Amino acid sequence: MDTILVIGAGGQIGTVLVQALQQKFGLNRVVASDLKTPQVFSGIFETLDATKAEAITALVRRYEVTQIYHLAAILSASGEANPIRTWELNMQTVLNVLEVARVEKVSKVFIPSSIAVFGPSANPVNTPQQSFLDPTTVYGISKVAAENWMQYYYTKYNLDVRSIRYPGVISYQSMPGGGTTDYAVDIYHKAVQGQDYECFLSEDTRLPMIYMDDAIRATLELMEADADQITVRNSYNLAGLSFTPAEVAAAIQHFFPTFQTTYKPDFRQQIANSWPQSIDDSAARRDWGWKPAYDLTRMTEDMIHHLDHQYHADLTQV
Ligand code: NAD
Numbered sequence: 001m002d003t004i005l006v007i008g009a010g011g012q013i014g015t016v017l018v019q020a021l022q023q024k025f026g027l028n029r030v031v032a033s034d035l036k037t038p039q040v041f042s043g044i045f046e047t048l049d050a051t052k053a054e055a056i057t058a059l060v061r062r063y064e065v066t067q068i069y070h071l072a073a074i075l076s077a078s079g080e081a082n083p084i085r086t087w088e089l090n091m092q093t094v095l096n097v098l099e100v101a102r103v104e105k106v107s108k109v110f111i112p113s114s115i116a117v118f119g120p121s122a123n124p125v126n127t128p129q130q131s132f133l134d135p136t137t138v139y140g141i142s143k144v145a146a147e148n149w150m151q152y153y154y155t156k157y158n159l160d161v162r163s164i165r166y167p168g169v170i171s172y173q174s175m176p177g178g179g180t181t182d183y184a185v186d187i188y189h190k191a192v193q194g195q196d197y198e199c200f201l202s203e204d205t206r207l208p209m210i211y212m213d214d215a216i217r218a219t220l221e222l223m224e225a226d227a228d229q230i231t232v233r234n235s236y237n238l239a240g241l242s243f244t245p246a247e248v249a250a251a252i253q254h255f256f257p258t259f260q261t262t263y264k265p266d267f268r269q270q271i272a273n274s275w276p277q278s279i280d281d282s283a284a285r286r287d288w289g290w291k292p293a294y295d296l297t298r299m300t301e302d303m304i305h306h307l308d309h310q311y312h313a314d315l316t317q318v
């Protein structure tokens with residue numbers, strides 16, 4: 001029976017992934033861990049600094065961990081404030097997880113990558129799986145290096161490590177942690193609270209995104225696939241949907257006709273300009289049957305429905 005260690009469990013994706021893993025494997029089979037200790041948590045939680053390899057080893061041994069999901073990282077926008085710390089944290093934690101998994105014979109590892117691996121040399125429309133990778137952010141540089149390390153551990157040690165290049169993840173359950181795509185969550189919170197929104201990207205900036213339900217399902221489907229189905233061992237391209245700030249604002253206006261968005265691009269615009277607009281995920285579709293379920297209309301309905309419950313907003317306008 002599998003026991004799962006999730007590192008970075010308190011973040012935007014970890015919060016939701018832990019619940020999905022608890023449902024799949026059982027409450028006592030999932031060890032959630034993070035630097036930050038939550039005030040309330042259902043299940044097993046351990047405070048962990050993943051820059052300390054011996055601390056990861058101790059948890060793996062104590063709980064007889066068979067799978068690790070490593071989510072701790074500093075994301076694209078926050079990373080630019082402190083490039084050296086971002087490189088050190090992102091790389092040290094990845095190397096620790098890979099090495100502990102190798103030595104302790106952990107059977108499967110998941111480490112996400114990002115659309116941030118792409119830079120100006122990649123074709124921005126339907127960006128291919130195999131592209132020249134010249135990222136412009138320290139976050140993107142660390143993700144390219146992590147992809148190469150994953151390939152290395154698979155090839156040299158046969159470690160079953162799997163990865164997805166997540167697009168910007170949109171969720172109602174948790175807040176994003178310092179990325180360039182964070183506007184696409186913030187805008188829904190403002191709208192449901194009856195406020196207007198000032199967007200830090202220009203209205204026509206098209207980026208690849210994915211709804212959290214799809215991102216979690218993709219992760220579980222990749223991890224469930226037979227090892228011989230997995231032909232990509234650095235990281236799979238994954239597509240959900242692609243839209244601009246103006247398009248998501250229009251989708252929200254369908255529910256809140258008086259909602260207004262203004263645009264004041266900041267340093268994140270340059271990061272967004274260097275990223276793809278849409279992603280070719282044919283390898284994920286071919287190898288493990290990936291297919292997204294949410295388009296912009298369905299995601300907007302679901303986001304507003306759930307955020308309304310969170311904020312007790314008056315939905316008589318809907
Ligand atoms: P997040 O910033 O919301 O959460 C990261 C978590 O890691 C935080 O809870 C933080 O406390 C924890 N952490 C930081 N340093 C740590 C350490 N030394 N030891 C243990 N925990 C530590 O990030 P997220 O959005 O949930 O992203 C999870 C992963 O998915 C990251 O690798 C990120 O690069 C990747 N990803 C996310 C997105 C997205 O849109 N959210 C898109 C592409 C890729």
Ligand code: SER
Pocket residue numbers: 075076077113114115116139166167168169178179180181182
């Ligand atoms: N959503 C992430 C970011 O903007 C992409 O990795 O940093």
